[in-house]
Amino acid sequence: MKEFIPGKLYQQSMEKDSKKANGRFYTPDYIIDFMLARVFSNVNIIENPFIKILDPACGCGFFLIKAYDLLKEMLKSNLEKIREKYSDETYETNKDGYVIKINGKQYWQEKNLHYHILKNCLYGADTDKEALGLCSASLLAKDNNDYKDELNLVCGDSLFRWEKYYCREQLVDELENYKLIYDIKNSRDHTVEHVTRDRLKEILRNNMFWSNKFDYIIGNPPYVGHKELNMEYKKWLLDEYNETFKDKSDLSYCFYQRALEVAEDKGIIGFVSSRYFMESPTGRNLRRYLKNNSRINNIVDFYGETIFPGVGVAAAIFFISNEVDNNNEIEVWKYQGNGFNKLEHKDFQIFKINQDSITEDRWILIPNEERRILEKIENGCTKRLGDMAESFQGIITGCDKAFIIDNDTIKTLGIEAELIKPWIKNSHVDRYRVRNSNLKLIYSDLIDDPSRYPNSIMHIEKYKQRLENRRECKKGLRLWYQLQWGRKTELFTKEKIVFPYKSTCNRFALDRRGCFCSADVYSFILKDGVGCCSLPFLLGVLNSRLYEFYFKLFAKKMGKDIYDYYPNTVMDLKIPDYKACKDIEAISLELIRLYEEDADSKRISILEKEIDDILRSYFSIRKEALSLK
Template sequence: MMNTEDAKQRIQELVDNYTKLAEEKRISKYNEEMTKKDFILPLFEALGWNVYNKSNKTDYVSAEETISKKRVDYGFKINGIPKFLLEAKAIPVDLNKTKYAEQAINYSWHKGCTWAVLTDFEGIKVFNAEWKLKNVRDNLFLNLDWRDYLDHFDKLWLLSKESFEKGLLDKEAELVGKKGKKIPVDKQLLADFTRFREMLSKDITKFNQDKGLTEEELDESVQRILDRLIFIRNCEDRELESRKLMPAVRDWESRGKKGQLIKLLRAVFEDFDTQYNSKLFQEHLCDGLNISDSALNEVVNGLYQTKDKTVYYDFSAIEADVLGNIYEQYLGHILKKTAKRAKVTESRARRKEHGIYYTPPYVVDYIVRSALKELLKRKRPKEVEKIRVLDPACGSGSFLIKSFDILNEYWKKKDKDYAQAQLDTTGQGTTFTRKVKILQNNIFGVDLDKQAIEIAQLNLLLKIAEKGHRLPLLQQNIKNGNSLIDDPEVAGIKALKWEEDFKEIIKEGGFDVVIGNPPWGADISAIEKAYFGEKYSAGKQNMNSFELFLRRSIMLLKEGGVIGFLIPRNFIRSGQYSEIRRIFLENFVIHHIIDFKKFPEVTQECVTIIATKRVDWNISKKNENNIEVGEGRKILQGVFLHLPRYVLNLKLDEKKKIILEKILGGNKLGELINVDRGEEISKKGGVIRCPYCNKWSFASKKDRKKCPSCDKEFLVVNASKDEIISKEKIELFNPILIGEDFSRYRILGCHYIDFKREGIKFKSTEIYKSPKLMMMAVSPIFITAFDECENIILTKNNYSIRIRKEVDIDLKYLLAIFNSKLYRFYQENLYTLGAEYTIFISKEYLKSVKILNPSNFDTNQKNKYTILIETVDKLLTLNNRLNEINDKKTDERSRIEEEIDKTDEEIDNLVYKIYGITEKEKRVIDRSFK
């Protein structure tokens, strides 16, 4: 990357060149191309931008090649995302003309990009496209003259790549604090589309009560009308067609608003049906509906400009992924219809049921490009023609649209008709025939949501629409159905039989590429759970829809095919998914597993996996495969195969691996201890009394509860309630610990519980009576305390750990191990993996943790073991004294706290010595925590 001193030197050269040309009076002869070549591109190269995309990376400057005649010249991108758009002009042009600023600002807004830059090298004007101001000149944020480039270099440097990586320009804008931000194009369109949908739904319901429309028929009709209007507006702005909709409205207005506007619009629809011959304009239920002129007038006008008339929509500048975002959110709204009215509302429940969430365009691009790259590099053109790409949960089609784009790029370079395609003034680079072939032969999708399918088909058709060409039908490619269930008794009419619906593809071995962002955590009914358990060998407890899609996709993928999915980060670490991880490690060559963290509207962190199905390869060959895990790092696939539960630690390196191997040589904890979870009761000990038998049971959040004593159901709201846990000590109540009552090595306090409440069934007192360790079940690290009192009860989020009768180990050894730095390192590398959310330590995982068994120690280890127990006793004594002092701020308290820290460190060092951890390895462990 160019530093500031190198940049200044290069810019000085450009300024000198400009000065020389000006003195020679040659500036007036410079056209736009000469200006870009000699001054603008070199200037931004000096600012650190990859203007010529020499390294073919995702940080580059792209020529903006939309069909719109109003396009700007360049998009400056980091990780494939445009940071600002630049409109270049010839040096002699007057940059102060308002039309140039309007053009740059409007285009940037439509692209969802905050910054628009207008330059002819003589000057640079930077506009904030998000500010909602009456005069575009007020959107001007930065105005530089060529004479200022070096004197005010700090201002010019705000346009450098380094500045955008650090967000410096955005921070400067926040300091200015101009109010009244424009709503981003996706949110503005979503608001408008949702308003149109509700308006048309209400209108059609009101004026068509004799037609007995169902909720589904009404929703489908409204969707079809909107899809038609969006398609037409897209064609208008791409100049494939002259203006059609607005002239129809103006014609109606010129007649004094007499006659029905719907009839004029139907004539437009019929014209498009003749020209494009798509299902979109075929005769449909919506064509026979009565719709008021006022509603249609508002919808049509709203597709040209916003209601407040501050923004004019340009559909040619709105990318397919922006429309995809709008539709993904739009699908989260549901229609509620009664006999006389209809209402559209956002439904989180519907999102949850179907797993409807938007995938950011940079993630879609990464997954699709990576998956197809693996396939395209080993296929000949004839074979590429037969590639079958599937998204089994395609939603509005963002992954399929990107697949089309990448295959279209491929044919730009390979197609024998390329020379003819050069004459294509649309700039798409391939012939219409080729694009239709890509859609019909290569692109396939399925979704449970019928509306999503309609939208996916529309989005794909918008990609290829050209004047004078009829559009293909996509019903055989993009289908409505349940990708996971082929049994009508389980899924009804949505059941999808792959062997019938995609007969030829399945007959030939399956799909070549399966990609997508499958639903996470979608609702699964009891009957579906039973079906999935049998069909996919999936555990019936905590079943997650994304795992089912992974299993189904593996079945649908042919040998040598590539899978590319965005899935929850939990996949790489949770014991629940150890079997599916094993399947990938043993049956696939994994190319990438990249941690994408979190993105908007999705609370879980996520990862992508790209892998080729290679069942026919032997394990040793797969073990030698290097998996890219981000930040330029690679890990051998075989390493993961030998980790407990096949956990995929993407931060693992050779030094960490050697340390972990010293631990993994031990016994499983489950061979040495008994582990029991505490009582299934809340922190406050909520209980409820059965109105039939008057016995108590633990409280329920459900409306109805079945009494465990008499088996009768009753309404929770009508029952008596009480709390049996108290902070205060009560006679005959037993001590009980909740999470906040203990920490490492220390019991901080105690609560008390009525252990004899009639009807309450507690666990066996055996798990509380003997000495035990108490461990928090919800924690990223092991937090463990020691109970010698033999009678403390625990709540459900804590474990009781006792040594098996036949095992000769001191509990305090385990206490030291669990609370040590070494086992924090173990936990972070084999379980939590840096997760940012709450971690539950499962009983199964805890029993699988490896530990060195003192019965196998050599003399040196035994000596250290004895000292370790003594040191733990010392620490427990210190903590007990700290409890006695309580909150008093005394010198003794400070001295004890210092002694506790020192003793804790001694214990860590003794554990290190027992496990043979060297000084260098200690430093590796310490650095990993930082």
């Protein structure tokens, strides 16, 4: 199989910002090969040699080019049987620019396969004309036989329902007359559009293209976050795709709904996309839509492993079919390897879950044994952490060099003491304790009169130009010497539990020193009126091995062994009854002391095991089930 160099060069030449804005990222060959192999595994080319394959965001055509090779090989291998089965059928073909009719014996010849595949089987759409041009050139170059017809490639937004909002008869009638401007009806907006002849032809081509139903839809729909979307287009999506798209949704969500709309009954869809919708609040609509409107056949979850070079998108592959099956079992492949350039069974944990077991709250992809443990924990508690605690993020300075200093700098510059606050970052947060930090924060939001704090102002002023360029300063929301987001001082001065926003394991610490935290640290305090609970008790629960296991069952994985400890997820943890597990509090207080003293690890291990034993007993979980020794 020849490697398609022009398309790859085109992808590589695109600026990084342009790729991000348009959501265009090159799909590695081994991912394309894997997806096509899975999709084509149930193709019966003899029964249906006219299968329609669509890539709705085809770009340079990497999926279509490889699909061409697979189709041609399948057709060649079965050509004799196909010719025999359809020998008496009549087919149209293009010879020297003229459409002629021939019988099946003449049509089903190897020399005609190039024409057949391009004319009847491969369909691609994209908004990038240059990429489509490369796709077209690459497909045409697949065979030395000339292809005289138009390829099934259209330039336009695949999310627009061309087949629904334009009347083909009116478009055809309009084209019969030559005009400078044509008036065509758009039934979606109930308006009349004034377009040129070329635009009218483009609309007609899209209308005819999207009137097809497709047997297989495959590709890498663009990942475009809500911040990158044009405001008008976002409003249109919120209206047009209200079943799947919410205010902070990704553009790729809409492609799932659109694919199901244009797929044949029981048609197969294979998309590689961000896995984030399985867990995010804004993915709720899409989760509900897919569960209720499709049969989810297979999910290949890369579980935070990077598969797109240079792109920090946690991806998964979703194979679904256009049918509803309430008793369906989803085959899940969960990546367990250490980096790859091909997909092999040995690198995945493979298991099945019932489609009914996934909820719109969150898709948790775990084997049945782990699901039973999860259910014991969830059903054994009445309250979530968010019912008892209030979480908040650390401070965003907008320029750490201006506000974060060490003790030596404070002495040298004579920074005013009343502005100085203890400062910690992610690296200072350990299990049960906050490590000592030599860093301090100039909490400049306390400056009411700059003339009273000349030394602090003199230091901060070194970075004035950069500080003034902060968005909040440009909008007049913050003074140049203030912190970008200073939060409320009373939140930091209270006794609180702090934890890093990303970590390989549960790292919750009790802060009694009133540390101010950077943005890569989150904290929580007890809500007013919360009785029969304490921060040391919660600390012991959250740092337990059982709760680390529990958290990782549904936490978002950000990379190899790195998990996202975003408060939405942490606050969703169910917490056991305080009175029934009260002994954890005293053990936790002892662990705090031992960790602060760097005590013998053997004693620490014994106490931590005691907490796990209490929790396992409370939830009736066997020790062997978690391999907790």
